[in-house]
Amino acid sequence: MNTDETILKDVVIKFAGDSGDGMQFTGSQFTENTALMGIDLATFPDFPAEIRAPLGTVPGVSGFQLRFSSDPVYTPGDLCDVLVAMNAAALKVNLRGLKFGAKIIANKDGFDAKNLRLAKYADGVNPLEDGSLDGYEVIEMDVTRMTREALKEFSTLGTKEKDRAKNMFVLGFLYWMYNRKLENTIKFIQQKFKNKTDILESNLAVLKAGYHYGDTTETFTSRYKVEKAKLPPGKYRSIMGNQALVYGLIAASQKSGLPLFLGTYPITPASDILHELSKNKSFGIRTFQAEDEIAGISAAIGASYGGNLGVTSTSGPGLALKSEALGLAVMLEIPLIVIDVQRGGPSTGLPTKTEQSDLLQAYYGRNGECPLPVIASSTPSDCFYAVFEAVRIAVQHMTPVIFLSDGYIANGAEPWRFPQTDDLPEIEVHFQKKLPEGSDQFLPYLRDDKLVRNWVVPGTPGLEHRIGGLEKEDITGNVSYDTNNHQHMVKTRQAKVDYIAQSIPLQKLDSGPEKGKVLVLGWGSTYGAIKSASLDLQSEGHAVSHAHLRYLRPFPSNLGEILKNFDHVLIPEINNGQLIKIIRDQFLIDAHGYHKIMGIPITRTELVDEIRKWL
Amino acid sequence: MATETLTAKDFSTDQEVRWCPGCGDYSILAQVQKIMPGIGVPKENIVIISGIGCSSRFPYYMNVYGMHSIHGRATAIATGLKASRPELSVWIVTGDGDSLSIGGNHTIHILRRNLDVNIMLFNNQIYGLTKGQYSPTSEEHKITKSTPYGSIDHPFNPLALALGADGSFIARSMDRDPKHLQAMLNRSHQHHGTSFLEIYQNCNIFNDGAFEIFTEKKSKPDETIFLEQGKPLVFGTENDKGIRIDGLKPVVVNLQDGFSKDDLWIHDETDFYKAQVLTRMFDSPHIEGHFPRPFGVFYETQRPCYEDIMLMQIEEAIAKKGKGNLDQLLRGKDIWEIA
Ligand SMILES: Cc1ncc(C[n+]2csc(CCOP(=O)(O)OP(=O)(O)O)c2C)c(N)n1
Ligand code: SF4
Ligand SMILES: [Mg+2]
Numbered sequence: 001m002n003t004d005e006t007i008l009k010d011v012v013i014k015f016a017g018d019s020g021d022g023m024q025f026t027g028s029q030f031t032e033n034t035a036l037m038g039i040d041l042a043t044f045p046d047f048p049a050e051i052r053a054p055l056g057t058v059p060g061v062s063g064f065q066l067r068f069s070s071d072p073v074y075t076p077g078d079l080c081d082v083l084v085a086m087n088a089a090a091l092k093v094n095l096r097g098l099k100f101g102a103k104i105i106a107n108k109d110g111f112d113a114k115n116l117r118l119a120k121y122a123d124g125v126n127p128l129e130d131g132s133l134d135g136y137e138v139i140e141m142d143v144t145r146m147t148r149e150a151l152k153e154f155s156t157l158g159t160k161e162k163d164r165a166k167n168m169f170v171l172g173f174l175y176w177m178y179n180r181k182l183e184n185t186i187k188f189i190q191q192k193f194k195n196k197t198d199i200l201e202s203n204l205a206v207l208k209a210g211y212h213y214g215d216t217t218e219t220f221t222s223r224y225k226v227e228k229a230k231l232p233p234g235k236y237r238s239i240m241g242n243q244a245l246v247y248g249l250i251a252a253s254q255k256s257g258l259p260l261f262l263g264t265y266p267i268t269p270a271s272d273i274l275h276e277l278s279k280n281k282s283f284g285i286r287t288f289q290a291e292d293e294i295a296g297i298s299a300a301i302g303a304s305y306g307g308n309l310g311v312t313s314t315s316g317p318g319l320a321l322k323s324e325a326l327g328l329a330v331m332l333e334i335p336l337i338v339i340d341v342q343r344g345g346p347s348t349g350l351p352t353k354t355e356q357s358d359l360l361q362a363y364y365g366r367n368g369e370c371p372l373p374v375i376a377s378s379t380p381s382d383c384f385y386a387v388f389e390a391v392r393i394a395v396q397h398m399t400p401v402i403f404l405s406d407g408y409i410a411n412g413a414e415p416w417r418f419p420q421t422d423d424l425p426e427i428e429v430h431f432q433k434k435l436p437e438g439s440d441q442f443l444p445y446l447r448d449d450k451l452v453r454n455w456v457v458p459g460t461p462g463l464e465h466r467i468g469g470l471e472k473e474d475i476t477g478n479v480s481y482d483t484n485n486h487q488h489m490v491k492t493r494q495a496k497v498d499y500i501a502q503s504i505p506l507q508k509l510d511s512g513p514e515k516g517k518v519l520v521l522g523w524g525s526t527y528g529a530i531k532s533a534s535l536d537l538q539s540e541g542h543a544v545s546h547a548h549l550r551y552l553r554p555f556p557s558n559l560g561e562i563l564k565n566f567d568h569v570l571i572p573e574i575n576n577g578q579l580i581k582i583i584r585d586q587f588l589i590d591a592h593g594y595h596k597i598m599g600i601p602i603t604r605t606e607l608v609d610e611i612r613k614w615l
Numbered sequence: 616m617a618t619e620t621l622t623a624k625d626f627s628t629d630q631e632v633r634w635c636p637g638c639g640d641y642s643i644l645a646q647v648q649k650i651m652p653g654i655g656v657p658k659e660n661i662v663i664i665s666g667i668g669c670s671s672r673f674p675y676y677m678n679v680y681g682m683h684s685i686h687g688r689a690t691a692i693a694t695g696l697k698a699s700r701p702e703l704s705v706w707i708v709t710g711d712g713d714s715l716s717i718g719g720n721h722t723i724h725i726l727r728r729n730l731d732v733n734i735m736l737f738n739n740q741i742y743g744l745t746k747g748q749y750s751p752t753s754e755e756h757k758i759t760k761s762t763p764y765g766s767i768d769h770p771f772n773p774l775a776l777a778l779g780a781d782g783s784f785i786a787r788s789m790d791r792d793p794k795h796l797q798a799m800l801n802r803s804h805q806h807h808g809t810s811f812l813e814i815y816q817n818c819n820i821f822n823d824g825a826f827e828i829f830t831e832k833k834s835k836p837d838e839t840i841f842l843e844q845g846k847p848l849v850f851g852t853e854n855d856k857g858i859r860i861d862g863l864k865p866v867v868v869n870l871q872d873g874f875s876k877d878d879l880w881i882h883d884e885t886d887f888y889k890a891q892v893l894t895r896m897f898d899s900p901h902i903e904g905h906f907p908r909p910f911g912v913f914y915e916t917q918r919p920c921y922e923d924i925m926l927m928q929i930e931e932a933i934a935k936k937g938k939g940n941l942d943q944l945l946r947g948k949d950i951w952e953i954a
Contacts, residue, residue, distance in 0.1 A: 038951050184949060228953070237950045247945055254941050261699045281932035283939030286699055286925055291724040295691035298684075298721075302664070302695025305682060306703070310695065328685050418945045458680035458696075458703050461659040466628070466674050468683030469667075478630065479675065 004222040010069035012077035016094050017086025019062040022167035027064025029185045034068045035238035035415050040229035041068040043413045044076035049351045056118030061093045070227040074528035078603035086110050088119035103137045109144035143169050150209035156198045165206040172210025179225045239416040241380035241409035242272040248384040252391035256427035258309035262287045263299030268351045269407040270341040273313040293318035297325040304334045307457035313339040316358045323366045328469045330370050333453050335394035342406040344599045353599025354408035356524050359578040362402040369490045371497040374553040376404040378527035381416040392427050398452050408525045432456045444477035451496035498554050507556035512545025518614045519566035523549040533607035560587050568614040623648040630675045639790035639816035646796045654804050656704040664689045668710035669744045670737035687718025690725045697730045701922040705732040712742045715751040715771050726780035728921040733803040733810045739818035740825045747821035773813050775894040783808035785914040789815040791830035828900045842911030847879035850907050890914035
């Protein structure tokens with residue numbers, strides 16, 4: 001039969017279903033497929049904290065949002081063009097996130113009496129039948145029935161196992177609808193189930209059945225296509241935030257010649273860092289799953305003390321546990337990377353939801369005067385470069401560095417024009433091996449002109465010395481309770497961190513005029529939303545600019561100058577106002593805040609509205 | 616630097632030792648300094664890591680690499696150091712509060728992982744540094760600053776705990792027996808795996824005489840029993856008493872009551888079951904019919920060390936996949952090109 005092909009510029013799809021429905025898998029396969037077509041994209045996986053939340057209920061809905069476009073993509077989109085709803089609860093949760101007129105692909109079987117009841121629709125109400133979806137293009141598909149039909153020859157599989165392949169039907173259908181090839185997914189399934197022939201074959205059969213369903217039914221008269229994006233030339237791959245972070249660490253380990261040691265304790269959404277590094281032992285990486293977060297950072301300190309690149313990874317609750325040991329690392333003045341993949345807090349909070357929860361904790365959350373550098377990544381692929389930079393600062397300035405990512409960045413994916421090893425700079429590391437000419441005493445806290453002390457590791461003959469958490473005497477490092485010395489050392493540790501501002505790039509505007517009405521100042525995962533909102537308003541002719549901070553402590557030395565060039569500074573954050581406190585404190589400006597604390601990203605639309613208030 | 620030419624003095628530092636006069640820590644420091652020249656490890660490869668407490672001041676007085684860290688975490692720091700630098704000889708100094716209260720978790724975990732480090736637990740049954748609160752090894756009913764009506768905590772039996780955590784080397788010694796302490800330190804060092812050496816240490820300020828009954832000439836022979844491999848369990852002023860094993864129970868017998876040495880329990884460090892019984896000979900010396908307190912090596916077994924297996928996995932991964940190639944990693948499996 002004839003189908004038209006419609007060219008689209010930009011599509012936002014949301015895959016939603018029970019957490020057992022395989023929506024994350026479906027979403028990431030479609031993402032991979034999209035990426036391989038050279039289409040730009042951004043993703044937003046959103047899943048419940050419970051591994052198996054009650055079946056069919058609203059809290060059990062797992063979602064995966066994907067935006068793809070032939071234009072540059074900065075966010076996973078505010079509202080969806082297409083919703084795949086595997087059950088009634090999935091529709092209920094996501095309806096308000098749909099554009100008017102959006103397509104709803106509904107799995108009919110997921111809207112039976114039981115599912116409607118579980119989703120808490122009133123007795124006798126079925127949204128597919130009561131006209132409440134008028135204005136949307138509803139495509140009802142009997143996915144369960146067709147999946148079983150496709151598998152009727154598979155006698156070794158029970159109904160339950162067969163039904164598990166439902167998501168493959170949807171995926172196949174979407175591949176048809178968006179004119180895609182099935183290869184990457186076929187390859188993936190073959191790899192994943194290579195030892196389970198029946199599961200492998202059944203998944204393939206259902207995938208193809210979904211695809212052919214689009215082809216053979218009369219219902220669907222148009223297919224869609226999104227053209228390749230006009231990205232800078234080069235080789236691309238798709239990358240997720242935690243993955244990029246791990247690659248950045250490995251690259252930094254290679255480029256510094258320091259063996260990598262990770263001491264950590266599992267916690268969402270940081271655990272994938274442990275998983276991914278553990279897979280890469282052939283890079284000489286040691287991973288240590290400790291008994292708790294304190295042991296994780298302590299072991300990393302031990303490894304750094306021994307001349308390794310010590311790393312510890314966690315989320316907010318774990319960072320809280322690490323505070324005391326972080327103070328020790330500040331006193332010891334040894335390199336250490338502390339990764340905090342932030343999530344909603346306080347306490348256990350919202351483990352699977354994103355929040356810029358810990359900037360103040362990273363800045364101030366320790367006993368005593370305890371300054372250390374803080375660096376944040378802004379997109380999945382940015383994690384690679386930002387953590388590389390964190391390592392450079394840690395080893396060249398002999399200091400622990402806190403690296404902030406968040407759940408949204410960690411699990412989000414985007415195309416990445418990956419670098420070649422040769423394009424990456426070396427990270428120069430210096431170990432002191434012997435006493436300087438003419439001296440007969442080793443002075444562990446002697447500093448260079450950047451206020452940095454030397455790294456001397458056990459095993460170095462003649463330089464045996466003791467360090468610890470008690471206040472140090474300047475230069476000798478001996479224990480000292482002297483009043484003037486303490487004042488001097490506190491000031492020195494602060495000055496040492498402040499000095500780092502000289503070794504980092506000046507702050508640049510991401511977009512917009514040098515001077516103007518509103519500067520939108522952001523950090524971390526709000527990057528995409530602020531960027532799109534700023535570009536929109538600029539194209540309307542407004543004097544709106546966007547600056548995004550990677551270096552949060554110390555700030556780039558020109559930040560104060562930039563802030564002065566605007567009538568208003570707006571600081572949107574996914575918290576109750578953290579960067580804004582620090583900016584007000586350091587620069588004495590009347591910055592405005594915009595705070596969304598709902599466990600989800602800020603959208604472009606709401607930001608555009610907010611910025612307009614100051615124009 | 617060749618170690619043979621060094622003496623105990625080479626291991627002392629220019630730092631003024633700050634323990635109270637008469638503190639048991641002095642003797643322990645002296646014994647450690649004495650054995651160090653003989654352990655066959657270059658000085659620069661020796662690292663001492665401590666937590667917080669009076670005892671944890673130790674590293675400042677030893678002219679090797681040292682870290683005075685934070686309360687309870689020395690074991691965890693040592694784990695990271697040893698796992699990444701297996702060639703170093705790593706010693707941990709910790710107190711009863713440091714290792715069994717705040718650091719209790721790390722203590723049991725290092726024992727089960729079995730890193731090749733030496734733990735010296737300075738047990739004075741009190742919090743010394745914070746001026747005299749009861750500790751997790753203080754006896755019940757103890758009157759201290761924080762327990763004016765007597766402690767209601769049941770104490771830990773450190774060696775039973777260590778054995779329960781599958782420690783591969785379990786031993787006890789005391790500050791007041793330099794020869795024995797030196798011998799135990801040497802044995803700790805020789806053991807490949809986590810050595811757990813509990814050292815009874817007198818805090819003459821806040822818990823004076825806690826171990827007097829075991830350390831003083833008058834009572835020591837009857838109240839202690841020194842374990843020696845392959846030798847019968849004999850004790851007493853006249854070497855006239857011994858321990859027999861009756862089923863699963865140890866029994867004190869008098870050698871003048873018709874028992875000979877051949878009837879006695881022969882100490883076997885490699886016997887886990889006997890070690891369990893020995894660690895449980897821990898009753899209060901003030902009750903009627905109590906056992907003598909054992910000193911020496913209770914148990915030693917060989918099992919793989921964490922850092923060795925860790926390294927092996929890395930080597931296996933390299934043998935299988937080749938040394939990690941960064942470009943391959945960054946490129947991944949699926950790429951596309953934009954011209
Ligand atoms: C996090 C933390 N909590 C509490 C303290 C206070 N503190 C220091 S040492 C100590 C107990 C020391 O007892 P022990 O480990 O038995 O060592 P000792 O002084 O008896 O040698 C305490 C509670 C501390 N330094 N750090
Ligand atoms: S308080 Fe006790 S343990 Fe501490 S130094 Fe004094 S005597 Fe030793
Ligand atoms: Mg104590």
